[in-house]
Amino acid sequence: MLCTGRILAASNSRTPCLPYSVTTTTPFMLSGRYSSGKLKPNLKWRCTASDSDASSFAPSIDSESSASDTNAAGFCIIEGPETVQDFAKMELQEIQDNIRSRRNKIFLQMEEVRRLRIQQRIKSAELGILKEEQETELPNFPSFIPFLPPLNSSNLRLYYASCFSLIAGIMIFGGLLAPTLELKLGLGGTSYADFIRSMHLPMQLSQVDPIVASFSGGAVGVISALMVVEINNVKQQEDKRCKYCLGTGYLACARCSSTGALVLIEPVSTLNGGDQPLSPPKTERCPNCSGAGKVMCPTCLCTGMAMASEHDPRIDPFD
């Protein structure tokens, strides 16, 4: 690795792609190095290659480090027309390698954050600073059925119990109590036959088969209940979305009306050469969105999530 590092360093300008192929094997070995938080000084490692681990990584970072440095310094959450162009000059393979190396860096840094947080928790417990949330309780799941309190695993038993008792009660009522008491639940204590008669409908309607009746009633109840639950589910999911981009993370580019191309309008003179057919209008890539047709949503930073907390990572690095 040492020699390849040196050779690569020498021929850095010509083949920037090569160094990246080495990086895939080394990110975890570099974890020790990274924990000291020295990403930027990789610049200095270019020709020294003093550490075998570092050297294999150094050339790969080097060509992009200057770019990444300026990017880090110039990073701004509000996108402009030129921000998407920054990487426009790279080749496809280069871009893929860049993505891979950056994802590695993200992983390592998130790992560091996790460890730092553990330390923070330990230290604040030592100093007696109270932590607000003790995450020992199981999380609550919001109920899909409207107006019901949130569920959790212990609550679930209560739900089972009330559900079964309700079913049992209704079955007993319908199967035993009602016929025994000869309950007539129509208006003014009428039976179904009386009701049909009073509505002056054909008497055949009153001879509905009990099995058919109960099946239809049950089916209607089940279907409407399922609908209610589903609608509530959709509403809850929608609430989690960023309202501006509706969860897509992007907004339509206004310059090209999300087509990605701008039509160049050239005035055509019709005086001379009037017989020539008009050539199709020339189009150029929209400079706003670089042809993507959509631009970043600044509210959710392309996560598509409603801004609920400050801890949403800007992107999920491990999807």
Next chain:
Amino acid sequence: MSCRNISMACPREKSRSPFSFIARNRNSQSNSRICFELKFSSAGMVPAAVTTDVASPSRTTSEEKVYDVVLKQAALVKQKKTGRSIHEKKLLEQRTGNISWDLLNKAYDRCGEICAEFAKTFYLGTLLMTPERKRAIWAIYAWCRRTDELVDGPIASHLTPRALDRWEERLAGLFEGHPYDMFDAALSDTVSKFPVDIQPFKHMIQGMRVDLKKSRYKNFDELYLYCYYVAGTVGLMTVPVMGIAPESKSSAESVYNAALALGIANQLTNILRDVGEDARRGRIYLPQDELGQAGLSDDDIFRGKVTEKWRNFISGQIKRARMLFDEAERGIAELNSASRWPVWASLLIYRQILDVIEANDYDNFRKRAFVGRAKKLVFLSVAFGKAVAAK
């Protein structure tokens, strides 16, 4: 200044009040309550101009600055009325005409959804307006809301001054007919149809810059400026959309002043309502010197205990906010007849929040003062009566 004999009786509020929903209690309140009360009694707030010849000497620097802006806006409106020829309008529309009609409609619809989502009562108010005005107000609301979220949302930690500069560049772009994304496109279309000026928008971004740095306000002067930046500007933005009634006899300046008063009153109401919430985020918008005079300190606020001192202090603040509301009321009659009802409604409902704070025994630490649905409907009808009676 000395010739403020113009009866600033016509505050134009409405436009701002709805937006006060956006500008939450971020700003600080004035510091010197006593000072302020003196001002009120002697010279009155900016719009409540003294009718005597004695110039109001106690106008503070912020009020001066704000008043200058108001004068400029009023002047611009007159200019725009005469200056913008049909030809100019067509040019502007051509530039924005790059946006497809379909996309523009979708953009406006989305602005409406945003408004309905984040400011329900305000949205209901906008439904009382004409379709064109409704869409324009939605577009303005969406822009203000997005700007607000830059400093208030989770990405606030990533916000650099450069981001706000970029945001301002986008604003300039959309005013020139080059909107960046669909929401900008809706606002760009709005400013091409109504004589809206860019200055209040720029000032709102300035207010965001202030909010990034400041979490305490020394005196009412600083608070007033902040309130202007985040809420007063909203009034100035929406006045051209609401339109001054053609038969109105008062000057544009007075209408703008009333709108300004409404915005600031709304913002002060916001602040008073959200004292606890802001304190939990480490921000105190109440003026430090007034707090000191009342014998209160930041710790008292963080502790969140309602004491007699607190009650007196808050009732003084409420009184000031109410005076501003009264001032704003006087200008609603000068608005276009179609716009009066929504403005009245939002003024009445928002002013009611102050009553609710009092009813909650001044506990704005824990209890969130809100106006119930039934009361809102009542005020809606009262507002209708007032809007009709004003004619």
